Amino acid sequence: MRRARGQVPTPPELVARMVALARPWAGGLRVLEPGCGRCPFLRAFREAYGAGFRFVGVERFPEALDPPPFAEVHLADFLGFQGGPFDLILANPPYGAPGAGIGLGEAERRAYRKRFATWYGRYNLYGAFLEQGVRLLAPGGVLVYVVPAGWMVLDEFRRLRRFLALEGGLEVFYLGRAFPGLKVRATVVRFTKGGRGLKLYQGFEEELWVDPDWQGGMVRFPHPKALALEREGVPLGELFEIRFAARSPELKRHPLTRTAPGPGLVPVLTGRNLKPGHIDYETPYSGLFFPKERAGLLKPFYARPHLVVGHTRHGKVVAAFDERAYPWREEFHLLPKGTPLPERRMAALVEYLNGPEVQGYYQGLYRDAVPHLTRSMLERLPLPRDLLLLRKSVCPNGQSD
Numbered sequence: 001m002r003r004a005r006g007q008v009p010t011p012p013e014l015v016a017r018m019v020a021l022a023r024p025w026a027g028g029l030r031v032l033e034p035g036c037g038r039c040p041f042l043r044a045f046r047e048a049y050g051a052g053f054r055f056v057g058v059e060r061f062p063e064a065l066d067p068p069p070f071a072e073v074h075l076a077d078f079l080g081f082q083g084g085p086f087d088l089i090l091a092n093p094p095y096g097a098p099g100a101g102i103g104l105g106e107a108e109r110r111a112y113r114k115r116f117a118t119w120y121g122r123y124n125l126y127g128a129f130l131e132q133g134v135r136l137l138a139p140g141g142v143l144v145y146v147v148p149a150g151w152m153v154l155d156e157f158r159r160l161r162r163f164l165a166l167e168g169g170l171e172v173f174y175l176g177r178a179f180p181g182l183k184v185r186a187t188v189v190r191f192t193k194g195g196r197g198l199k200l201y202q203g204f205e206e207e208l209w210v211d212p213d214w215q216g217g218m219v220r221f222p223h224p225k226a227l228a229l230e231r232e233g234v235p236l237g238e239l240f241e242i243r244f245a246a247r248s249p250e251l252k253r254h255p256l257t258r259t260a261p262g263p264g265l266v267p268v269l270t271g272r273n274l275k276p277g278h279i280d281y282e283t284p285y286s287g288l289f290f291p292k293e294r295a296g297l298l299k300p301f302y303a304r305p306h307l308v309v310g311h312t313r314h315g316k317v318v319a320a321f322d323e324r325a326y327p328w329r330e331e332f333h334l335l336p337k338g339t340p341l342p343e344r345r346m347a348a349l350v351e352y353l354n355g356p357e358v359q360g361y362y363q364g365l366y367r368d369a370v371p372h373l374t375r376s377m378l379e380r381l382p383l384p385r386d387l388l389l390l391r392k393s394v395c396p397n398g399q400s401d
């Protein structure tokens with residue numbers, strides 16, 4: 001239950017590093033810890049900078065609350081909290097996709113979606129905590145949060161990145177695995193309301209990248225070889241439309257779906273059927289079967305042979321050509337925007353996508369921040385011009401050799 005409510009304590013050394021980033025500029029500042037629990041940030045802040053501040057905590061769940069006597073504490077949902085403004089906000093917000101076991105009912109989720117401008121797609125509580133924190137900050141105020149790294153690159157955080165870029169300046173400290181026993185990759189963000197631009201650090205010390213004019217694009221690691229490939233190649237998104245497979249509920253409620261094999265039926269394929277350069281058409285990992293000849297009823301593009309690229313491969317790009325045109329439950333499906341590539345070119349493209357250059361490109365820019373390859377990452381993946389033997393007919397923007 002504790003984990004389900006986002007109750008993961010912050011390691012004391014991390015609290016200390018984050019408190020050091022707060023750098024209070026005057027006495028009497030209003031300091032807030034949302035999702036405070038035992039209020040480790042308020043306690044460490046007072047120890048580091050003294051008692052001459054106003055300390056406020058907000059916690060939703062009474063059983064998590066154990067505040068120090070010097071703090072003014074509100075037992076409330078921070079996402080509806082109306083106090084403030086505050087000069088400094090420090091937190092380790094709860095995280096989890098709303099609805100997925102973190103105690104949010106459908107009505108509450110709907111209300112949050114309405115209330116938060118950054119709420120988008122399969123959003124995450126920590127995104128809403130970021131937006132709410134920024135809104136409660138006084139001009140020039142500073143927010144320091146530790147949050148999962150997904151916001152840097154995932155498409156569902158594009159509105160949040162834009163919001164942060166418009167509202168202030170951001171310093172991002174990439175920590176990787178900072179919580180013992182948890183797989184999640186962490187970042188500390190230090191946001192100054194009214195500031196500008198973005199600075200990316202590895203850990204708390206090594207400066208990797210500065211963009212004084214950051215507009216909210218993906219925050220990627222500046223890998224020189226990968227960036228050179230992007231400058232020289234053609235983005236995959238210019239040549240292919242990228243679609244996602246039919247979702248599980250869609251498949252399960254289709255009247256032609258079966259849970260046992262039968263005449264004319266083939267397995268519905270999943271990520272486990274997709275291997276680098278080939279597809280296992282036999283193993284029914286999904287436990288679902290569908291008439292091969294009617295695959296196009298699920299998604300029209302299933303009816304034609306096409307390129308398939310893996311979605312969750314933990315730092316790897318995996319691609320194969322589905323020459324038999326099967327039904328799928330997962331993965332990205334790439335449809336040519338112009339004339340389809342001839343067979344030999346497609347084979348070379350599949351080999352390239354599974355090859356060391358692309359693996360190096362992907363790991364260089366995104367490291368291990370998330371286990372997924374997203375649509376935006378795939379759209380930007382550069383394809384060498386010589387591999388495509390570009391002609392105007394296959395390259396919609398008219399680029400050619």
Ligand SMILES: C[S@@+](CC[C@H](N)C(=O)[O-])C[C@H]1O[C@@H](n2cnc3c(N)ncnc32)[C@H](O)[C@@H]1O
Nearest residue numbers: 007008009010035036037060064077078092094
């Ligand atoms: C990751 S824990 C951090 C606890 C403590 N601040 C720390 O750093 O060790 C997140 C905290 O947020 C609380 N919480 C979860 N949802 C909340 C909400 N909507 N409003 C306020 N607090 C919430 C949890 O009960 C938990 O105490």
